[in-house]
Amino acid sequence: xxxxxxxxxxxxxxxxxxxxxxxxxxxxxxxxxxxxxxxxxxxxxxxxxxxxxxxxxxxxxxxxxxxxxxxxxxxxxxxxxxxxxxxxxxxxxxxxxxxxxxxxxxxxxxxxxxxxxxxxxxxxxxxxxxxxxxxxxxxxxxxxxxxxxxxxxxxxxxxxxxxxxxxxxxxxxxxxxxxxxxxxxxxxxxxxxxxxxxxxxxxxxxxxxxxxxxxxxxxxxxxxxxxxxxxxxxxxxxxxxxxxxxxxxxxxxxxxxxxxxxxxxxxxxxxxxxxxxxxxxxxxxxxxxxxxxxxxxxxxxxxxxxxxxxx
Numbered sequence: 001x002x003x004x005x006x007x008x009x010x011x012x013x014x015x016x017x018x019x020x021x022x023x024x025x026x027x028x029x030x031x032x033x034x035x036x037x038x039x040x041x042x043x044x045x046x047x048x049x050x051x052x053x054x055x056x057x058x059x060x061x062x063x064x065x066x067x068x069x070x071x072x073x074x075x076x077x078x079x080x081x082x083x084x085x086x087x088x089x090x091x092x093x094x095x096x097x098x099x100x101x102x103x104x105x106x107x108x109x110x111x112x113x114x115x116x117x118x119x120x121x122x123x124x125x126x127x128x129x130x131x132x133x134x135x136x137x138x139x140x141x142x143x144x145x146x147x148x149x150x151x152x153x154x155x156x157x158x159x160x161x162x163x164x165x166x167x168x169x170x171x172x173x174x175x176x177x178x179x180x181x182x183x184x185x186x187x188x189x190x191x192x193x194x195x196x197x198x199x200x201x202x203x204x205x206x207x208x209x210x211x212x213x214x215x216x217x218x219x220x221x222x223x224x225x226x227x228x229x230x231x232x233x234x235x236x237x238x239x240x241x242x243x244x245x246x247x248x249x250x251x252x253x254x255x256x257x258x259x260x261x262x263x264x265x266x267x268x269x270x271x272x273x274x275x276x277x278x279x280x281x282x283x284x285x286x287x288x289x290x291x292x293x294x295x296x297x298x299x300x301x302x303x304x305x306x307x308x309x310x311x
Contacts, residue, residue, distance in 0.1 A: 076088050100133070138291065142288045172227065186234065187235045289310040
């Protein structure tokens with residue numbers, strides 16, 4: 001697909017923000033995930049050297065306590081009979097741990113969801129449900145930009161648990177520092193160091209953090225949306241809870257609103273890149289094969305990530 005530059009996209013009347021509804025087609029249910037073509041899957045397979053697998057998902061019961069007012073997951077194990085165990089899960093919030101934001105997650109005010117769907121969705125299979133990503137498959141070339149490592153290497157004052165806004169210039173500098181070239185259809189992964197910083201907190205500090213979340217993340221600006229779109233990634237996955245900085249600046253705007261409903265971008269949050277970053281740094285190559293299998297729940301707004309890297 002010959003994708004236009006950000007500044008060549010048409011604008012939504014009223015919002016005056018660029019949209020890609022006519023780039024992918026008004027009947028599109030995949031958004032950026034559609035860039036994961038068979039050719040790009042073959043390119044990803046060629047990146048495999050050792051066959052080692054690295055898990056990229058947090059346990060379903062982490063963070064603990066859950067963030068943003070969600071309830072804790074309740075896991076029950078019970079006997080079906082004297083020789084058989086079964087289990088069940090209650091209060092499984094689909095976006096409480098490592099997760100995908102589906103295209104039903106965010107709307108652009110009165111202009112609607114991705115491709116201009118104006119109304120909210122009923123439960124079950126339909127437009128923009130997570131099942132479309134499941135059926136297409138999320139397999140491709142991962143590319144990790146290790147912002148936390150770049151900040152440390154260059155002596156910058158940086159705390160992943162503070163509301164530090166990472167600019168487009170910092171992302172570009174990180175890529176240059178690593179010698180990493182982003183390619184169309186890459187699954188862009190960004191490590192802010194949030195997972196390690198969160199895990200270093202005491203239980204008491206985590207309980208205090210949960211109702212008043214703040215963290216570093218991408219700036220919500222037009223410059224950031226332009227930088228990300230012009231790289232043409234298939235997805236953007238981060239290790240923090242919201243991809244963008246929290247709290248954000250209303251004067252700058254929301255990256256979620258700029259990119260999910262208007263540009264069809266797949267966002268992933270709270271991915272665990274802690275082990276992956278060490279292994280990629282050791283081999284001096286930040287590209288790898290990445291796969292994810294969202295839960296096949298028709299009509300779901302989001303899903304646990306179920307993501308791995310194959311090195």
